[in-house]
Amino acid sequence: MKQVNLTITFDEEKLSALKRYMSKKELDLDREMTDALVKLYEKYVPAPVREYIDESDVAASAPARSRRSSKPVTPKPAEEMEVAQ
Structure with missing residues (x-):
């Protein structure tokens, strides 16, 4: 909640x-x-209003x-990963 200075x-x-x-008295x-x-x-703000806030x-x-695509991610096969390294 945004705070204000009084x-x-x-x-x-x-x-x-x-x-x-x-x-x-610390x-x-x-x-x-x-x-x-x-x-x-x-005391002054009604309970329903406090609950709403x-x-x-x-x-x-x-x-x-996140607004990412719902397209599933397919992992690469193990052979392709080893070749890429």
């Missing part, structure tokens, strides 16, 4: 304090904010099948 405005002094106290601000966004997504994400990440 930009928000927040008081610089409060952000500095938040980072300082989170680091004392917490990551980015991880915590991502977790909060996931909770908001699960999850299914389309799986389908998009599945490897594409």
